[in-house]
Amino acid sequence: MIQSTPLHATHIAQGAKLVEFSGWDMPIHYGSQIAEHHAVRKEAGMFDVSHMTVVDVQGADAQAYLRKLLANDVSKLRETGAALYSCMLNANGGVIDDLITYHFAADDYRLIVNAATREKDLAWMQSQTSGFAVEILPRNDHAMIAVQGPTAREIVHKCLPFDIRDQVAALKRFSAFRNAQWFVGRTGYTGEDGYEIVAQIDAGIALWEALAANDVAPAGLGARDTLRLEAGMALYGNDLDEDTSPLESGLRWTVDFADSHRQFNGRDSLQAQIDTGGLRKMVGLTLEGRGVLRSHQDVYLGDDCVGEITSGTFSPSLGATIALARVSDHVNNQCDVDIRGKRIPARIVGYPFVKSGVSSAKP
Numbered sequence: 001m002i003q004s005t006p007l008h009a010t011h012i013a014q015g016a017k018l019v020e021f022s023g024w025d026m027p028i029h030y031g032s033q034i035a036e037h038h039a040v041r042k043e044a045g046m047f048d049v050s051h052m053t054v055v056d057v058q059g060a061d062a063q064a065y066l067r068k069l070l071a072n073d074v075s076k077l078r079e080t081g082a083a084l085y086s087c088m089l090n091a092n093g094g095v096i097d098d099l100i101t102y103h104f105a106a107d108d109y110r111l112i113v114n115a116a117t118r119e120k121d122l123a124w125m126q127s128q129t130s131g132f133a134v135e136i137l138p139r140n141d142h143a144m145i146a147v148q149g150p151t152a153r154e155i156v157h158k159c160l161p162f163d164i165r166d167q168v169a170a171l172k173r174f175s176a177f178r179n180a181q182w183f184v185g186r187t188g189y190t191g192e193d194g195y196e197i198v199a200q201i202d203a204g205i206a207l208w209e210a211l212a213a214n215d216v217a218p219a220g221l222g223a224r225d226t227l228r229l230e231a232g233m234a235l236y237g238n239d240l241d242e243d244t245s246p247l248e249s250g251l252r253w254t255v256d257f258a259d260s261h262r263q264f265n266g267r268d269s270l271q272a273q274i275d276t277g278g279l280r281k282m283v284g285l286t287l288e289g290r291g292v293l294r295s296h297q298d299v300y301l302g303d304d305c306v307g308e309i310t311s312g313t314f315s316p317s318l319g320a321t322i323a324l325a326r327v328s329d330h331v332n333n334q335c336d337v338d339i340r341g342k343r344i345p346a347r348i349v350g351y352p353f354v355k356s357g358v359s360s361a362k363p
Contacts, residue, residue: 005024005026005027005048007204008025011048015030015031016030020233022114022116026048037219039149040192040223041354046335047220049081049144049145049146052113052144055121055136056109056135056139057107059132060107061133063107068132068262068263070099070255071256071270072084072087073087074101074109079177080104081103081178082182083176083185083187085174086097088125089245090124093266093273094247098110098236098240116236118138126240142201143201145208146187147197147216149190150193152192153193153194154359156211161181172293172298173227174187182197183199183200190228191356196351222294226315229315229317230317231351232352238295239311241242245270248281250340284353285309285326285335285337285348286323287321287344293323293346295312296308297323310325310326333348
């Protein structure tokens with residue numbers, strides 16, 4: 001059965017084209033995916049992300065539990081509301097999911113995980129609780145809205161209740177405010193500044209309407225994907241999966257080996273991969289010929305297939321086609337991509353491709 005978010009009726013009223021996504025009826029666009037993309041880069045746009053899974057992890061052993069569950073180390077989070085991006089790994093070092101963890105106390109954390117992996121994530125998290133005094137508490141009683149873009153924060157401050165505006169305005173990047181009614185994280189998935197806001201359903205609907213009244217453009221999954229790829233952000237199922245470690249997904253920086261006594265899931269496997277060597281790497285690609293880069297296209301160096309595109313699209317900000325690809329470590333500068341049986345020249349560049357609305361890709 002396809003599920004709908006609390007904002008479903010609002011999307012219909014605003015003319016959204018709805019599609020099934022991970023079991024949810026979600027907006028793909030409201031008329032023009034390109035216009036929505038540019039709205040986020042130039043001003044502000046808002047996304048309904050109520051399909052994402054909010055999970056509270058609470059109990060005396062919450063920190064110890066998360067230090068085992070995640071490849072990054074939550075003990076680094078000391079300030080109230082501080083956040084951490086990490087991968088949740090299986091024993092082989094494959095990525096079960098990538099997520100953000102927010103710290104409120106040693107016995108109180110909040111995780112936000114992907115909609116497509118909800119059931120397997122919750123099952124895995126519960127299976128790892130043995131020996132820990134901890135509760136896994138998924139929340140289902142909320143709306144969640146991401147507001148992103150250069151003017152996003154200023155507009156959000158005007159639309160939130162007066163009594164929390166100062167606390168929200170004072171948030172550092174990658175941190176959050178929470179009270180009984182509101183959760184506001186200064187995080188996002190577009191490469192722009194802004195907030196991800198969890199609210200009680202009625203308050204969430206009212207917030208969406210207030211943002212729309214302040215000229216914040218509604219945006220769908222289409223723009224969300226082009227924005228995140230321009231920002232070089234991984235998409236689970238494309239750039240990450242259970243058969244590939246973060247070491248080969250451009251996410252080595254999220255794996256914390258510093259504490260030799262912390263035996264997080266997959267640690268031994270990751271160390272063995274490092275010791276063995278020959279790891280593949282994630283690179284950015286821009287196409288030098290005609291065509292569009294797409295997932296699963298093969299990457300060649302001469303006659304040798306040296307990798308595969310994991311995510312590819314046309315970049316509205318750059319007016320060019322871009323991609324992330326997982327390739328052999330010796331591949332540098334130039335390569336070819338097989339597009340419908342033709343080898344098209346491509347250039348290897350750094351990513352993110354766009355940062356705060358400006359091209360940042362370099363050879």
